[in-house]
Amino acid sequence: MARVRISDVATAAGVSTATVSLVLNDRVERISPATAARVRQAAAAVGYTPNTVARGLRTQRTHTLGLISDTIATTPFAGRMLAGAQDAAREHGYLVFLVDTDADPKVEEKAIRALVGQQVDAMIYAAMWHRVVEAPAGLPTGTVFLDCRPSGGGFPAVVPDDRQGGVAAVRELVAAGHRRIAYVDVAEDEPPVASGLRHQGYLEVLAEAGITPDPALHARGETSAAGGCAAVGRLLDLPADRRPTGIFCFNDRMAAGAYVAAHRRGMDVPRDVSIVGYDDQQLVAGEQDPPLTTVALPHYEMGRWATEVALGVREPPREDSTHLMPCPIVRRDSVGPPPTAA
């Protein structure tokens, strides 16, 4: 581990460390080509790797980015956010410090201090699912919020456009000819912000299609396959004239439960009932039979956006500081025309 220093390269090349530094940083404007070549060769020969800690101390730029999250990395859910952040960071020569805090404020505070102490050039504060958070104290200005919004504003943020996603999902059903469309929402005392936004999108599409919303078709259940199964079961047990022919579920897990509820009643998807999910969750949406049409959460794109803004290579939004990332529809095979009998 006896690291080779810039002075070793200088000695090997018979020049000063200043010259080596200039050459290795491609500031060769006023260095003779011969010297430059000699330096590069010497560097390679002695196996030199610059000490970026020393460089960071001197230049006050560490080329590191701190990414604090509640549980982004340790959950199967939002890893693509990390991928987007990593890719963007790498493209700009940055390394990322990742720290998961389990949403523990104590841990969070320590993490922020540690990252600030490490002189990170940029910071991202990420949540596992779209929500409004209290910005922890000590966050450097310019910190970007990823998949969450600071309740008090003041920071650039990016979240999925859940309203638009709801619109996309329900339009898919309307376009297939459905008129009786249910929204299977989450049943929680403090529902996630996505819940209301997707519902809003749902109502918008009904309005634009001239459909009067039926409160009976706004179902609720636990956020799980079992919860979706129960809620959708109640919907499918409605008399035929009131029963929905298209169902938009809050997420893919609940949609998976919807399949079960349908199958138990001898109904086929999409022949007897069409289903649209949300999240495009790996190993869930695509593995249903038939594969589930759903709305994708743009995790990768959000991770990229947040990183680019944090690194200053992309302008943050002007007026309102939170950016809404579109949620694209992913067409698979769970949507068809409504049954003719209905």
Added chain:
Amino acid sequence: MARVRISDVATAAGVSTATVSLVLNDRVERISPATAARVRQAAAAVGYTPNTVARGLRTQRTHTLGLISDTIATTPFAGRMLAGAQDAAREHGYLVFLVDTDADPKVEEKAIRALVGQQVDAMIYAAMWHRVVEAPAGLPTGTVFLDCRPSGGGFPAVVPDDRQGGVAAVRELVAAGHRRIAYVDVAEDEPPVASGLRHQGYLEVLAEAGITPDPALHARGETSAAGGCAAVGRLLDLPADRRPTGIFCFNDRMAAGAYVAAHRRGMDVPRDVSIVGYDDQQLVAGEQDPPLTTVALPHYEMGRWATEVALGVREPPREDSTHLMPCPIVRRDSVGPPPTAA
């Protein structure tokens, strides 16, 4: 961002920077309590956070750990590995640099250089799934391999004990009374090492139970729900006297497919057929109906182990340098006694 330095604290407390350093690093043996208190107060008052980059340069220890992986972070699969690594790192005051390389050797090499340049104190090289890898050049000695083994040895490594996991799975079936037990393996030209190891465990249990292995019960399929469904379908279509009553699937996804195959034939799990999976994958195993009995991959524990060995707070294994982490059985409701008719 005009950071406050140790000299600011020194000025505020009316002492030298050396004294501040001593106090803040709890080397107060020979510092008067009054001075120590004054320093701490001054540090708090001016809002001092030590510059760990400068400290690292001086002490030659950065308290950072580099974690290189193919796609560990960006896959829903092995995030728990990261959680284990993070927890262990935090406990010892380390911050982790995470870099995903997508298994691209070019990216991998750059990542190693970058991490070495950052003077990381420890390094972990992780894979997303248990396999044997070519150790990339430039890895510092002491690098720990996580969920993979270097083909040439020479580094401590930790992988799941897939043979033992296979034993646990099949014993579960034998204990329930099954005698005709199938193993649904992966059909790939270069099967993952786990495939053979789990099969080995399967054969061991059959032997210890005095059951002659039936080659017809060693099925193969694609590693997906669809593949599991197809392979298990063929098994269930066997004449009743040759049909398995217990099925051990290579992973949970294939096991999910096994449920589908059974249901399509009007069979109930576990009344007509018992199923055991592998991986204990979130949002898959627990969400089956009935919940799937499976074998858990000890991702969290492996992440922790690797980090502790990398940080030198745990002894690496002596003789053979790769540590086998036990895979515990997770009992849910997909195993019951064989149907009496069989």
Added chain:
DNA sequence: TTGAAAGCGCTAACAA
């Protein structure tokens, strides 16, 4: 075109 020297913020000998 190149080199000498200072200094980033900290810790650790050594001196007082």
Added chain:
DNA sequence: TTGTTAGCGCTTTCAA
């Protein structure tokens, strides 16, 4: 018990 000083490895004026 505390302060002075050197130096970690690098970049960057400034001088030659």
